[in-house]
Amino acid sequence: MDMNNNLYTKNQSAYRKYHSVETALVRVNNDLLQAVDTHGEAVLVLLDMSAAFDTVDHNILLRRLHERYGVKGPVHKWFASYLDNRQQSVLIDGEQSDPMTIDWGMP
Incomplete structure (x- = not known):
């Protein structure tokens, strides 16, 4: 992603000043709560491959x-x-x- 060429999406947290994992988590949490509050639907898919596959070929x-x-x-x-x-x-x-x-x- 390149800030000079406006390639960041408005929700991009990585590699942006004043954005972090925390800001991304706050956004996800807020979106989920808004969906629940408005009786909408929300699906959250997480992918963490760090320790689960330590010995997998x-x-x-x-x-x-x-x-x-x-x-x-x-x-x-x-x-x-x-x-x-x-x-x-x-x-x-x-x-x-x-x-x-x-x-x-x-x-």
Whole structure:
């Protein structure tokens, strides 16, 4: 997202001055309460892949998402792009290790 080119949506919280996770949560909470107050409907879908998949092999996860749960097309490609070819290294006292490919867990 680029503020110079007006690519932010009005609800964008990330990468904006005076916006944070807190402002995003306040907005979500407010929207849910307004829906309840007006007898409307609200659906909240959350995706937290941080600890739940620490030992899951990326290839197995991608295959199961496709074969077992029918995740395909752009959504499957999004998951694959998030997981494929991820690398990590460790920095201790100014010394950085060589990058290693992450085959398990979430980047």
